[in-house]
Amino acid sequence: MDERTALQMLAADLSGAGDDAAVVGDTVITTDMLHETTDFPDGTTRYTAGWRAVGASLSDVAAMGATATAAVAVYAAPEFDESDLLAFVNGARDVCEAVGAEYVGGDLDGHQEFTVATTAIGDTDDPVRRTGASPGDAVCVTGTLGRSAAALRFFESGDVERANDLFRFTPRVAAGEALRDHATAMMDSSDGLARSLHQLAEASDCGFDVAFDEVPVDPSVDDVARDEADRRECALHFGEDFELVFTLPEAELETIRPAIDVDVTQVGTVTESGSGVVADGEPLSDRGFTHGGE
Amino acid sequence: MDERTALQMLAADLSGAGDDAAVVGDTVITTDMLHETTDFPDGTTRYTAGWRAVGASLSDVAAMGATATAAVAVYAAPEFDESDLLAFVNGARDVCEAVGAEYVGGDLDGHQEFTVATTAIGDTDDPVRRTGASPGDAVCVTGTLGRSAAALRFFESGDVERANDLFRFTPRVAAGEALRDHATAMMDSSDGLARSLHQLAEASDCGFDVAFDEVPVDPSVDDVARDEADRRECALHFGEDFELVFTLPEAELETIRPAIDVDVTQVGTVTESGSGVVADGEPLSDRGFTHGGE
Structure with a gap:
């Protein structure tokens, strides 16, 4: 099963899936994973990686018409170099600041391939779905x-x-x-x-x-x-x-x-x-x- | 830098870090990553993996004294087998149900090693920190x-x-x-x-x-x-x-x-x-x- 088919199967199975973010009460929540071989070409700085990975989740919050409040990230890598890690955190924090959200940390994981998992949350009592387009719009x-x-x-x-x-x-x-x-x-x-x-x-x-x-x-x-x-x-x-x-x-x-x-x-x-x-x-x-x- | 030192460095750098979950307004949020070589021994079913990975994040919400509301997960694997994926989702959903939270889906990622990134959120206006123990308690x-x-x-x-x-x-x-x-x-x-x-x-x-x-x-x-x-x-x-x-x-x-x-x-x-x-x-x-x- 390819990724797209699997996502469609899960969307049918999970009430919260099938939009840019899931809606839980007045909160929206979305999560993404990016990794070196497919998402961070040679030359991508850790600052850019932090910015982009967290930004991808914040974009999903934006797509619901929600106010982004916070984001977290897991930084997974074979080793934890201090300057790499701080650059990543600065990128994550700066993209959050750019949209008025707070970067509140996350987790580290020793991992063969540089991989980032991010989650962002936001508030809205009236999320914009994918379903309301009408002819003439x-x-x-x-x-x-x-x-x-x-x-x-x-x-x-x-x-x-x-x-x-x-x-x-x-x-x-x-x-x-x-x-x-x-x-x-x-x-x-x-x-x-x-x-x-x-x-x-x-x-x-x-x-x-x-x-x-x-x-x-x-x-x-x-x-x-x-x-x-x-x-x-x-x-x-x-x-x-x-x-x-x-x-x-x-x-x-x-x-x-x-x-x-x-x-x-x-x-x-x-x-x-x-x-x-x-x-x-x-x-x-x-x-x-x-x-x-x- | 080992993982523990790196976490301590980040805790000093990020106001939200250094507890089981970060606090953002009345919301707590926590994220974790688990992967095959270190966290899922041979014989771990995908149902158990879903239960345990999401459970680990719910446990962090519990440790703040918060009411768990929802969890998401990224399921990353070399391939997406339908029964594996459904078993994982069922485990994730069942552990959420066991604590009154909602499993609202997440993301898939093609990845060399079976890896799971989970995030849970909860509500509390008075989180229990690690800092308040007094002699005699x-x-x-x-x-x-x-x-x-x-x-x-x-x-x-x-x-x-x-x-x-x-x-x-x-x-x-x-x-x-x-x-x-x-x-x-x-x-x-x-x-x-x-x-x-x-x-x-x-x-x-x-x-x-x-x-x-x-x-x-x-x-x-x-x-x-x-x-x-x-x-x-x-x-x-x-x-x-x-x-x-x-x-x-x-x-x-x-x-x-x-x-x-x-x-x-x-x-x-x-x-x-x-x-x-x-x-x-x-x-x-x-x-x-x-x-x-x-």
Whole structure:
């Protein structure tokens, strides 16, 4: 059974699963694991690793429209070097501070491969699910897409400073809070924009019609993309970006835009059930990296 | 730097660290990682692994005197076998149900070694810290000690059914709740009774005087111990048991005993600062397994 099939099986089995975070009373909780061979390319600093791993969980809290309150992490490695560990903790703490949450420590584990398990919690009495998109709603994203795809190319080419910069993202907690009374469906883009659109469409039982020209591609992608097809791959399918993908009534978009601390771009419109996910008039492949996620 | 030194360094650096769980407002949160080579001997079922891993985090919530509300887990393995995964989830869910908490899922991760990262949260507006023991207080433990040491021997000798039974423990959440207005200091015994006593004494700046004859040794230990010294090692130093170790005014012990759903045994008395931790008149070695923990 592959990871995606297994996650679907568990989502059917567990009432709390199947969204970016589980809801328990007024609390949301989410957990993730990242490890060296798949998530931290050669050149990733421990500061970036701490920031990114904790940030991934905070992004899931943001995707519920919740106020992030705290995060913990398990740092597992073959050995515990003091400067590595402090760099990791500083990265974890700084990403928490960036979104108004508290990093409250965690656990250490002696482990063959450098591995990080993170958990974040947040508060909301009205979480935004993936299920509420309606035909006519605007389909929007925060920020830009393709940063992580570009970062990977920079790691490969040895420009580790630029790669690390791109790898540290701001979890969209403030945007999620501003959107929580407006968004009809929301998730983050960690599995890639294409898969996020498919997941929102499926959960909401509707279709999406988007235009690739409207997708805000990160400028760094233009520095690495081999051609237009590659640029599209980086922005739509690679994933590992942590932007919010959401729907809301079109009339509300301009009203709330000033309250959101990051650019919001409308990339399409919600269509009737059965219309599928269409980009530029063609079915959009439900394809991306399967990196895990709630 | 070994794990214990690294944990001490982090405890000094992070305000939330240094207790069984971190406190964030009225919420406590704790996270742990367990993995095959060190925590799940050959013969451990996936049901037991789910129970035990999630139970370890629930035990940390119990040690704060908090009401456990929910737990999540990351299940990381080289492959995802459906029956393994369901067994794990059932174990995780059953241990949560045993303490009135909700298992709300988590994440999957493709990983070379079977590894589990768990997080539990709970509610309390008045957490029990490790710092409040006073001279004259009774030193007590819940349940019995040595179960996990005995389990390991049963795994080694091939009696995996008995070993699995012993490996599945009831986190002392109900006892922790009953104790929260009475205990002056509390933690769990996961690093071994001896180390727990040392940690409580150090945090509370006092000494402990205990009698080994009073320590409630699990009957299973008598089936595996080679001699009296080995029996003592299993009960005092091996650890990996998840009982509560706590102090409280002696006068309150008999009053609250009926409200606690498990046997409580007084094993000694809190003494003045500088007296050290003494067992049967001899200094008790601050020695145990370092399995991790908050």
